[in-house]
Amino acid sequence: MRHGSFEKMINDMAYDFDEVNSAMQKYVDRQILAGVSTALLVGREVVHQHCTGWADRENQIPLRRDHLFRVFSNTKLITSIAILLLIEDGRLELDAPVDQYLPQLANRRVLKPGATHIEDTEAARSAITVHQLLNHSSGLSYGLLDHGSVMYKAYTERRVLNAFQTLAEMMDVLEDLPLSFHPGESWQYSIATDVLSRLVEVVSGQTFDRFIQDRILMPLEMHDTSFVVPAEKRERLAAYYGGSDPQNILQRGLRRLDKSPYPGAFVTPVPRLSGGGGLVSSLDDMLALMRSLMPGGATLLKPATIALMMQNHLPAGVSIGFPGVGEVPGKGFGLGGAVTLVPSSIDPVGSEGEFEWGGIAGTHWWISPRHNIAGIVMTQRLMSFWHPFSFDFKRLSYQALGIR
Numbered sequence: 423m424r425h426g427s428f429e430k431m432i433n434d435m436a437y438d439f440d441e442v443n444s445a446m447q448k449y450v451d452r453q454i455l456a457g458v459s460t461a462l463l464v465g466r467e468v469v470h471q472h473c474t475g476w477a478d479r480e481n482q483i484p485l486r487r488d489h490l491f492r493v494f495s496n497t498k499l500i501t502s503i504a505i506l507l508l509i510e511d512g513r514l515e516l517d518a519p520v521d522q523y524l525p526q527l528a529n530r531r532v533l534k535p536g537a538t539h540i541e542d543t544e545a546a547r548s549a550i551t552v553h554q555l556l557n558h559s560s561g562l563s564y565g566l567l568d569h570g571s572v573m574y575k576a577y578t579e580r581r582v583l584n585a586f587q588t589l590a591e592m593m594d595v596l597e598d599l600p601l602s603f604h605p606g607e608s609w610q611y612s613i614a615t616d617v618l619s620r621l622v623e624v625v626s627g628q629t630f631d632r633f634i635q636d637r638i639l640m641p642l643e644m645h646d647t648s649f650v651v652p653a654e655k656r657e658r659l660a661a662y663y664g665g666s667d668p669q670n671i672l673q674r675g676l677r678r679l680d681k682s683p684y685p686g687a688f689v690t691p692v693p694r695l696s697g698g699g700g701l702v703s704s705l706d707d708m709l710a711l712m713r714s715l716m717p718g719g720a721t722l723l724k725p726a727t728i729a730l731m732m733q734n735h736l737p738a739g740v741s742i743g744f745p746g747v748g749e750v751p752g753k754g755f756g757l758g759g760a761v762t763l764v765p766s767s768i769d770p771v772g773s774e775g776e777f778e779w780g781g782i783a784g785t786h787w788w789i790s791p792r793h794n795i796a797g798i799v800m801t802q803r804l805m806s807f808w809h810p811f812s813f814d815f816k817r818l819s820y821q822a823l824g825i826r
Contacts, residue, residue, distance in 0.1 A: 439470045442818045446799075449811045450475035453674045455784070455801050456663050457485030458811070459705045462819055463796040466713050470819070471705070477660040480678065487705050490651060490659045491800045492688055494699040494781030495807070498615045499711065500634055500647075501697035502556055502758025504622050506727050507637055509552075513625050516556075519549035523624045524617065526597035532561060533572065533600050540576045543600045550605045552621070555614040556757040557735040558742075561601030562612040568745040573602055582613060585684060585692040589620035589630065592694070609742050609755060619697025630695040641722060642714055644707040649700050650691050659688070659702065662783065664804040671809055679804060699781065705800050708787060712796040715789060731757040732777040732791055747808070768813045770820035786812040793825055 442460065449455040457475030461468060477485040508514040514523075521528035530546035537543070546561070554560040565577020577583070580595050587595070596617070602610055619630045626633050631649055639647050651659050662682060666675030681687075688702050714722050721728065734754030736742075742760055743749035752764035759779035762769060769776075773790060780786030784806030789796040799815045806812075820826070 437469055437822065439472065439819075439822050442470070442815060442822055443472050443474065445814045445818055446472070446811070447474050453676055454665070454672060455803055455806075455811060456661065456676055458784075458799060458801040459485060459487060459489070460800075460815055460819075461705055461709055461798045462823070463709070463712055463716060464823065465718050465794050466716050468709060470822075473705075477658075479661065479663075479676065485660065488646075488658055490646060490655065490702050490704055491785050491802055492662060492781070492783050493701050493703045493708070493785045493800075494783055495615075495779060496703065496708070496781045496785050496787060497697060497699050497701040498779060499758050499787070500638055500701065501615050501618050501622070501630075502731070503638055503722060504630075504634055504697075505552065505556060505618050506723055506731065506757065508622065508625050510724060510727060514552060514621075516553045517551050520552055520555060520617070520621065521549055523621055524593055526593040527617075530561070530605070531600040532604050533602055537572055540572055540600065546601060547604045548606065550601075552618075553735065553757075554605050555618050555621070557609075557755045558612055558614055559606050559609050559736060559740075559755075560612065560614050560617075561603045561605050561608075561610070562596070562614050562617065563599075563602050563610060564612045567611070571745070577613075585687070585694045585696070588693045589616065589623060589695060589697075592616060593620055606737070609736055609740055611742075611744065613698060615698035616694075616696055619695060622697070630697060638711075638722060642707075642710045644703070644710050646704040647701055647707045649688075649695055649702070651689050651702050656689060660802045662802045662804070668805065671805065676803070682804065703785075705798065708785070708798045708800070712787060712789065712798060716794065716796060729791070732759075732761065732775075732789065734761040734763060744808070768810075768817075770817045770825065772820060772825045773816075780807045780812065782807050784809060784812070786815075788816060793823075795819075795823060795825075 446458045456479045459473040462470040473485045477483045477489045531543035532546050550560045563573040568574045662679045663676040667673035736754045742753045754761040759777045762776040765773045775792045776790045778788035784801035784803045786799045
């Protein structure tokens with residue numbers, strides 16, 4: 423169906439988002455989420471916006487659309503856009519070896535298959551490219567989800583995810599760490615997007631926060647998106663929660679997390695300007711970001727770049743996957759988000775070609791170029807990426823928009 427005819431059909435419909443709202447309310451009632459905000463775009467038009475539950479359960483503060491959220495890996499979309507802007511500027515090439523800008527990534531070593539210690543390596547068959555950093559096929563790791571692995575131990579011992587080191591210092595830490603696989607030959611969620619934020623600094627000559635402020639946040643009027651919540655906005659920062667049972671994501675009950683991921687996080691400036699997970703944002707700011715990637719108005723990136731961004735860039739036969747979850751069949755990866763190649767049983771019918779990603783605390787966005795729609799869900803619950811509530815929201819949203 424062509425975009426124009428679908429939009430006319432949508433505009434002629436009487437929207438009914440009762441099932442969407444009811445489903446989100448059930449997660450609040452069951453104490454799986456403290457509060458949750460949702461929004462939908464058809465083209466650039468906001469057709470749904472809803473908040474339910476609490477920004478702060480203990481103090482009975484209802485969630486509002488102006489509350490601020492720790493968006494964690496939603497930050498990656500902004501970093502990816504920053505890199506693509508530099509490519510459009512002619513200051514960077516997609517397939518350029520990244521070590522010409524970041525010499526710490528030259529002469530890479532790779533863990534041998536079945537390696538049991540970090541020194542059991544072989545020479546990398548090729549250099550890491552900007553392209554591979556964008557689609558997480560560089561071979562870098564995270565030290566975040568793969569508990570017990572050789573790479574997890576090495577990354578945590580060297581404190582790669584250290585908010586109190588600069589991006590430049592992070593590169594020095596990465597210099598003597600091997601890759602998990604040869605560049606371009608597999609997929610692993612990784613520190614690659616933080617590396618990209620350092621690349622932005624080197625290529626642009628600006629600090630990462632200054633670059634995204636000048637080129638992305640100010641042009642889109644995203645005034646509530648920043649690495650640190652200023653004092654005058656702190657009462658708007660939603661409280662942060664974890665589940666009562668970390669092993670059971672649907673267990674009733676929440677526990678408040680006031681010192682996660684470290685004391686003072688997001689309210690105290692730190693040296694690390696994490697392009698992989700450092701921003702705080704709002705529902706309206708995320709809507710502005712989504713709108714900038716939809717046709718029908720001014721965009722930061724050229725339409726051809728946006729189309730390229732939303733295509734699968736992984737080799738044939740390679741899909742995404744996570745430790746403890748395994749391979750996620752039917753999902754490829756573009757330049758900053760996953761791409762649905764074949765919908766699974768929990769995906770909406772008709773979601774082929776959807777571009778999506780989210781953060782570990784339950785903020786999630788998706789764009790369907792095929793249907794010219796986009797959705798956002800925002801909450802604050804640790805370990806809520808790829809959580810059932812976000813898929814329920816998406817499926818019910820597709821249905822409410824008449825996509826079945």
